[in-house]
Amino acid sequence: xxxxxxxxxxxxxxxxxxxxxxxxxxxxxxxxxxxxxxxxxxxxxxxxxxxxxxxxxxxxxxxxxxxxxxxxxxxxxxxxxxxxxxxxxxxxxxxxxxxxxxxxxxxxxxxxxxxxxxxxxxxxxxxxxxxxxxxxxxxx
Amino acid sequence: xxxxxxxxxxxxxxxxxxxxxxxxxxxxxxxxxxxxxxxxxxxxxxxxxxxxxxxxxxxxxxxxxxxxxxxxxxxxxxxxxxxxxxxxxxxxxxxxxxxxxxxxxxxxxxxxxxxxxxxxxxxxxxxxxxxxxxxxxxxxxxxxxxxxxxxxxxxxxxxxxxxxxxxxxxxxxxxxxxxxxxxxxxxxxxxxxxxxxxxxxxxxxxxxxxxxxxxxxxxxxxxxxxxxxxxxxxxxxxxxxxxxxxxxxxxxxxxxxxxxxxxxxxxxxxxxxxxxxxxxxxxxxxxxxxxxxxxxxxxxxxxxxxxxxxxxxxxxxxxxxxxxxxxxxxxxxxxxxxxxxxxxxxxxxxxxxxxxxxxxxxxxxxxxxxxxxxxxxxxxxxxxxxxxxxxxxxxxxxxxxxxxxxxxxxxxxxxxxxxxxxxxxxxxxxxxxxxxxxxxxxxxxxxxxxxxxxxxxxxxxxxxxxxxxxxxxxxxxxxxxxxxxxxxxxx
Numbered sequence: 001x002x003x004x005x006x007x008x009x010x011x012x013x014x015x016x017x018x019x020x021x022x023x024x025x026x027x028x029x030x031x032x033x034x035x036x037x038x039x040x041x042x043x044x045x046x047x048x049x050x051x052x053x054x055x056x057x058x059x060x061x062x063x064x065x066x067x068x069x070x071x072x073x074x075x076x077x078x079x080x081x082x083x084x085x086x087x088x089x090x091x092x093x094x095x096x097x098x099x100x101x102x103x104x105x106x107x108x109x110x111x112x113x114x115x116x117x118x119x120x121x122x123x124x125x126x127x128x129x130x131x132x133x134x135x136x137x138x139x140x
Numbered sequence: 141x142x143x144x145x146x147x148x149x150x151x152x153x154x155x156x157x158x159x160x161x162x163x164x165x166x167x168x169x170x171x172x173x174x175x176x177x178x179x180x181x182x183x184x185x186x187x188x189x190x191x192x193x194x195x196x197x198x199x200x201x202x203x204x205x206x207x208x209x210x211x212x213x214x215x216x217x218x219x220x221x222x223x224x225x226x227x228x229x230x231x232x233x234x235x236x237x238x239x240x241x242x243x244x245x246x247x248x249x250x251x252x253x254x255x256x257x258x259x260x261x262x263x264x265x266x267x268x269x270x271x272x273x274x275x276x277x278x279x280x281x282x283x284x285x286x287x288x289x290x291x292x293x294x295x296x297x298x299x300x301x302x303x304x305x306x307x308x309x310x311x312x313x314x315x316x317x318x319x320x321x322x323x324x325x326x327x328x329x330x331x332x333x334x335x336x337x338x339x340x341x342x343x344x345x346x347x348x349x350x351x352x353x354x355x356x357x358x359x360x361x362x363x364x365x366x367x368x369x370x371x372x373x374x375x376x377x378x379x380x381x382x383x384x385x386x387x388x389x390x391x392x393x394x395x396x397x398x399x400x401x402x403x404x405x406x407x408x409x410x411x412x413x414x415x416x417x418x419x420x421x422x423x424x425x426x427x428x429x430x431x432x433x434x435x436x437x438x439x440x441x442x443x444x445x446x447x448x449x450x451x452x453x454x455x456x457x458x459x460x461x462x463x464x465x466x467x468x469x470x471x472x473x474x475x476x477x478x479x480x481x482x483x484x485x486x487x488x489x490x491x492x493x494x495x496x497x498x499x500x501x502x503x504x505x506x507x508x509x510x511x512x513x514x515x516x517x518x519x520x521x522x523x524x525x526x527x528x529x530x531x532x533x534x535x536x537x538x539x540x541x542x543x544x545x546x547x548x549x550x551x552x553x554x555x556x557x558x559x560x561x562x563x564x565x566x567x568x569x570x571x572x573x574x575x576x577x578x579x580x581x582x583x584x585x586x587x588x589x590x591x592x593x594x595x596x597x598x599x600x601x602x603x604x605x606x607x608x609x610x611x612x613x614x615x616x617x618x619x620x621x622x623x624x625x626x627x628x629x630x631x
Contacts, residue, residue, distance in 0.1 A: 073158035073254075080155040083147075086202070093147035094202035 036117025044125030075120025149183040157257035169250035213270030235597035236382035258285035301374035308371040315358030322351035363395030366429035376448035381492025389481035404626040422463035429456030434564035470623035472541035479534035486523035486601035493590035508581020524569035533609040
């Protein structure tokens with residue numbers, strides 16, 4: 001891929017914006033369309049693009065499969081951790097209104113929970129991509 | 141703390157699942173799974189005790205009041221089922237440690253325990269939730285983890301079995317969610333109690349019978365009622381032993397619970413049995429399941445597969461009980477959920493012991509095992525007696541209620557067919573006993589008794605299946621109360 005300058009430069013320009021857009025979709029998810037799942041997929045798309053342009057080897061150096069695996073599990077811990085926070089602060093499980101005053105608590109809660117979703121979806125998407133990309137072709 | 145038990149029952153195993161995955165060491169993952177299972181047993185028993193003394197427990201998830209938010213709702217019916225699931229989980233998990241070390245490669249063991257915890261929390265989630273969409277979500281959690289656990293089987297055929305189950309299970313789940321969607325379109329609510337209130341007003345619309353049909357087919361696919369059971373035998377045969385023992389005793393039982401919940405609590409007895417004539421469908425199918433699947437089991441030469449076909453027949457007994465639409469019948473169905481979990485768990489665990497020492501569960505490989513593995517085969521006989529329905533075993537209690545329910549409606553034919561089903565169970569259990577006890581073993585093969593870590597959990601279930609067969613007062617009382625609750629239409 002060394003000679004394909006347009007692709008390399010284009011990808012370098014696009015990848016940060018894709019990531020920022022992923023974060024936007026996450027943080028704006030409680031107001032508009034979007035949310036954790038979409039944000040996680042978009043964020044993972046940045047890595048998939050990187051792997052397509054710069055090769056799987058480089059991508060694995062940036063984000064080892066082990067890290068994707070940890071992300072996938074950590075997301076569930078974050079999600080449920082926010083839920084447990086509700087109990088610890090004296091509310092029901094997943095009760096966000098005890099996190100902060102009035103609607104602010106709901107915002108904190110949903111962003112925290114969605115952060116868990118983002119992490120898991122991102123991890124699983126990248127792991128799936130690695131699993132398929134890592135397979136050798138039958139004919140070679 | 142204790143007021144959060146309904147949520148914690150499901151959530152503690154759920155959060156231990158990623159912990160088991162992150163630890164990435166067999167021992168730590170096992171510890172997490174062990175803690176999750178025993179926590180679930182404690183929590184479900186505490187909840188059942190509370191439901192029995194105080195009545196229905198309702199828990200508003202996230203502090204949102206019930207019809208709008210997700211409600212966890214425990215009454216006698218689902219508390220009873222939750223205890224069944226948690227009991228089997230708590231007994232199977234110590235068994236799994238030794239069995240899994242032999243049957244699954246070491247790098248996959250932490251993921252096995254992760255999937256086990258996910259499946260447990262999924263099943264418990266289906267049981268405790270009072271929200272129909274939640275049911276679907278937890279159903280997917282438990283099914284997906286079940287697929288991955290079956291795929292861990294040693295035999296390569298486990299993969300095709302998993303794929304078959306994946307397709308059939310997904311069809312079932314899709315049907316269920318279509319049914320739920322139709323109900324939501326007509327009523328605008330997903331809460332079970334609220335649905336029960338709002339559905340009668342829109343019953344005349346054709347959408348509701350269609351929703352009912354989709355749900356019936358979807359759930360009967362999940363619980364493997366006769367013509368929709370094709371995924372089950374292979375899945376049970378090729379899954380790792382501990383997985384088979386756990387799944388056979390829990391997954392289909394929870395689906396039977398769902399059937400009860402949707403028919404009696406949500407749609408109501410009058411609609412399900414009066415207007416839709418559900419008994420006209422369920423009764424013949426369950427009778428065919430009992431007779432045809434027992435017949436198939438008689439000719440089976442792989443003992444795990446034999447037991448799997450027997451499971452389809454036993455599911456027939458549960459659905460048959462429900463199809464009577466009477467308190468006695470539903471009691472029989474509920475009792476058999478618990479009783480069958482005990483005996484089938486014991487039988488599959490005994491087969492796991494054979495797998496551990498012999499490396500195969502083909503009937504031909506089991507010659508002379510009665511002498512070489514006396515405790516294992518005695519456990520098999522114990523479970524088998526229960527399957528036949530010999531007095532002093534739990535199997536007898538279920539059959540007793542079932543026959544009573546049939547006679548109550550003057551249905552001698554069905555009562556007779558139930559008896560014939562028992563005789564057929566005698567034939568296929570005897571077939572194994574004959575090979576194990578009365579055939580000479582190959583003297584050159586050295587086979588020792590299974591290790592204690594496998595035998596003790598197996599025997600716990602065998603003894604329990606006798607214990608609750610001799611003193612059935614508690615289980616029968618809970619099941620009768622639960623059945624009355626269901627038929628009253630309340631929850």
